[in-house]
Amino acid sequence: MKKSIERIAGDTEGVSYEFPVYRIEGTSPDAPTAYLQAALHSCELPGTVAIHALMKRLRKAEAEGRIRGAMTIVPSANPIGSTQMLFGEMHGRFHFDTRRNFNRGFALLDEPDASPLSGSAKVTTADQELKDRLMQLSMGHDIVLDLHCAYEGVPYIYAHSVLWPAIADCASALRLEAILYSSDPGDGEFEVAAIHPYLKASPEVARLDRRVVATVEFRGMRDVDPELAEADAEGLYRLLVWRGVVSDEAIGPQEPYAGIAAPLENLEMMRSPCSGTVLYHVKPGDRVEKGDLVATIVHSPGEPDGSADIRAPQSGYVLTRHMHRFTRRGGDLMKIIGDRRSATDVVVEE
Structure with a gap:
């Protein structure tokens, strides 16, 4: 060597x-x-x-x-x-x-x-x-x-x-x-x-x-x-x-x-609709169904309607999630490998 x-x-x-x-x-x-x-x-x-x-x-x-x-x-x-x-x-x-x-x-x-x-x-x-x-x-x-x-x-x-x-x-x-x-x-x-x-x-x-x-x-x-x-x-x-x-x-x-093998076009990039503290309900390796609650964004702490729920756009497999627990609007939350073509725009940042 x-x-x-x-x-x-x-x-x-x-x-x-x-x-x-x-x-x-x-x-x-x-x-x-x-x-x-x-x-x-x-x-x-x-x-x-x-x-x-x-x-x-x-x-x-x-x-x-x-x-x-x-x-x-x-x-x-x-x-x-x-x-x-x-x-x-x-x-x-x-x-x-x-x-x-x-x-x-x-x-x-x-x-x-x-x-x-x-x-x-x-x-x-x-x-x-x-x-x-x-x-x-x-x-x-x-x-x-x-x-x-x-x-x-x-x-x-x-x-x-x-x-x-x-x-x-x-x-x-x-x-x-x-x-x-x-x-x-x-x-x-x-x-x-x-x-x-x-x-x-x-x-x-x-x-x-x-x-x-x-x-x-x-x-x-x-x-x-x-x-x-x-x-x-x-x-x-x-x-x-x-x-x-x-x-x-x-x-x-x-x-x-x-394991799973899928085309990149099946990858869902989950992004936050608002800024706030992120509460994840799923972790990498979990299987989710369409409509499952995957994350909650606490955007107005203390208010009765101070949080927003994020749900899976389709059934799939949770591949990754962001390690930070505060996000801005549009911030990346997680990637889900869907069973079909992505319902969202795919922009992979690796």
């Missing part, structure tokens, strides 16, 4: 950012390869500790000659966001300067060639240079996982519909509760950009049967503890074994996926 340091120039003199990259050379040139990154949103830490726990498994496998496919691992992918502290709290989803989401604006390349992302004549900002660098690091790998988390939620993934149902083994290996798939080009999310070069490629280049490209949501932001880190590391390791990147006879055979 080799460690290198990637450096990103800041947007003012004397400022720069760096992050470590770990590489493992595989023993078989024909084996699938893997790229893992975590904390692109710097404040989302479950993936970082999962990779930390995974590394000891990989070091052992490497020492025993069981790493078949090459691997590139970035445990903390966003050093810019990690520096954005305000009143003692990290704000790692958006770049303070450009106000752009760190998981938006990745280049949608038409071919699996990262050379257009480099060049001294290219003028860019630090956050965009970081995105280009991460794309360069991930390019060419068969398995590309971007590890995130929700505010509060069950574990699930986003993936391109072209990979469903072949990607079901990923969800099974990681013990996920749901898969959301879509062919929408989105707004340049990392996972969308990672699969984009292969969508129009020839079958010999695309090799979609061996690709796993997904945004993995490891529960909620507070779900950071030793037990979950080990469980998620075991899931990642299980996937690497099932897909042939690592060899390990101690890992059992592939298991069928028993």
Whole structure:
């Protein structure tokens, strides 16, 4: 295992950012390869500790000659966001300067060639240079996982519909509760950009049967503890074994996926009609029926009509909910995977 340091120039003199990259050379040139990154949103830490726990498994496998496919691992992918502290709290989803989401604006390349992302004549900002660098690091790998988390939620993934149902083994290996798939080009999310070069490629280049490209949501932001880190590391390791990147006879055979799989258009984004204190009546993982009370907004405390009830627009599965207990009008409350197309406008902010 080799460690290198990637450096990103800041947007003012004397400022720069760096992050470590770990590489493992595989023993078989024909084996699938893997790229893992975590904390692109710097404040989302479950993936970082999962990779930390995974590394000891990989070091052992490497020492025993069981790493078949090459691997590139970035445990903390966003050093810019990690520096954005305000009143003692990290704000790692958006770049303070450009106000752009760190998981938006990745280049949608038409071919699996990262050379257009480099060049001294290219003028860019630090956050965009970081995105280009991460794309360069991930390019060419068969398995590309971007590890995130929700505010509060069950574990699930986003993936391109072209990979469903072949990607079901990923969800099974990681013990996920749901898969959301879509062919929408989105707004340049990392996972969308990672699969984009292969969508129009020839079958010999695309090799979609061996690709796993997904945004993995490891529960909620507070779900950071030793037990979950080990469980998620075991899931990642299980996937690497099932897909042939690592060899390990101690890992059992592939298991069928028993969770939810739905198109992204079925996702209901529940938003508040007013500001106030949020009282949730359901939690992630609950099943709801159309018309069920899912939340109450206390907007005028003490008044007889001082609260507003929020009800499920259709039957479905509660995927996530916001961790804050005060909301403004239009604020996100929760996501529900419906049994049919969404009755509300879908705008996914991950």
